[in-house]
Amino acid sequence: MGTPTPPPAITAAGLRKRYGDTVVLDGVDLSIGQGEVFALLGPNGAGKTTTVRILSTLIRADGGTATVGGADVARDPESVRRVIGVTGQFSAVDALFTGEENLLLMADLCHLDRKAGRRRATELLDRFDLADAARKPAVTYSGGMRRRLDLAMTLVGSPRVIFLDEPTTGLDPRSRRTMWQIIRELVSDGVTVFLTTQYLEEADQLADRVAVLDHGRIVAEGTPAELKRLIPGGHLRLTFTSTADLDAAARALDGSTRDDDALALQVPSDGGVRSLRAVLDRLDAASVEVESLAVHTPDLDDVFLALTSTERTPA
CATH class of the missing domain: 3.40.50.300 (P-loop containing nucleotide triphosphate hydrolases)
Structure with missing residues (x-):
């Protein structure tokens, strides 16, 4: 079971x-x-x-x-x-308040007794690397220290x-x-x-x-x-040393997009090893040398931009 x-x-x-x-x-x-x-x-x-x-x-x-x-x-x-x-x-x-005082105040609000509250404050000051600053006013803390104290609280x-x-x-x-x-x-x-x-x-x-x-x-x-x-747009970007190699690569790779000024070719791809190997095998068969290769796969930035609208209403 x-x-x-x-x-x-x-x-x-x-x-x-x-x-x-x-x-x-x-x-x-x-x-x-x-x-x-x-x-x-x-x-x-x-x-x-x-x-x-x-x-x-x-x-x-x-x-x-x-x-x-x-x-x-x-x-x-x-x-x-x-x-x-x-x-x-x-x-x-x-x-x-000091970092320690902020934590002890939270301990009171959480109804911990005095001993348990001090023990918990000490544990959290150590865990969040704030022990050395425990007796200093929080106004002296850096932004990162203050945010760590906030989470500790x-x-x-x-x-x-x-x-x-x-x-x-x-x-x-x-x-x-x-x-x-x-x-x-x-x-x-x-x-x-x-x-x-x-x-x-x-x-x-x-x-x-x-x-x-x-x-x-x-x-x-x-x-x-x-x-x-969910988002299309993954591709390989291949660059070559000569127009002749660019021409040969474009013939070998259907659906690719040329950038003649940069001697580059953009090839649709999911970025996986299998699709990458297939592209390189076709270039080898055509006796084309690649100068450089870059893989682009959609990231969460692409997802965010594709799925959210630009028109906002107040909230």
Whole structure:
């Protein structure tokens, strides 16, 4: 008898939200497994933050249902709040408090006793490489340090589901990668992460599954690899040393596109080893030497641009 599939960590069915005449969410459905990193992508105003606010009980939906940790976000918000942590776009850190004081304040809010709160604060300061700055006011912290402290504060209550709303906005590349590593460690501990981001590389690096939200609707969902396969445009770019080689290659490779100025040929391809080998075999058979070769496969940038519209409505 197989192991039963655990219930989803997060579900949503037909979520709707409007502000005045503006429809922000227009029937959003989600099912996110335990221990999964789920990334919600979309342009500004698409409804990403509204989705997070509904699922984290900060606002109520106008229609539809949602559960987090098995509890209904509308009927049993207290149970939801006991299992979640939220790191928003804007830091919750009190700049006048030290890093340690910020964590101890969160421990009080999570109803930890004094001893347990101090122990948890020490653990998190060490984990987030903030121990040396623990007694310094947060106003002296760099952007990356402040963002790490913000996430550490989210973890004081040991949540099983974490909402990260654009957690690396404004961070330099090194600090962003540090945050990525922290998120990976959380997931390895079994935490479910719901991530919104406008950094498509971030979603590609971290997410098990990605959904693209546009004008309040989910327009595509799947693994990063599945979404990339939705978009045509993969190709090989071959360059040659002479016009004669370019001519011979163009004859050998049907459907290719020439760039005579660059002595280059663009050949449709999925970027796989088999298709690459087939192209090179045909060039070998035609006795054509290739000077250089580059492979382009669609990335999440291509997916994002292809699936989202340019006309935005306020949200």
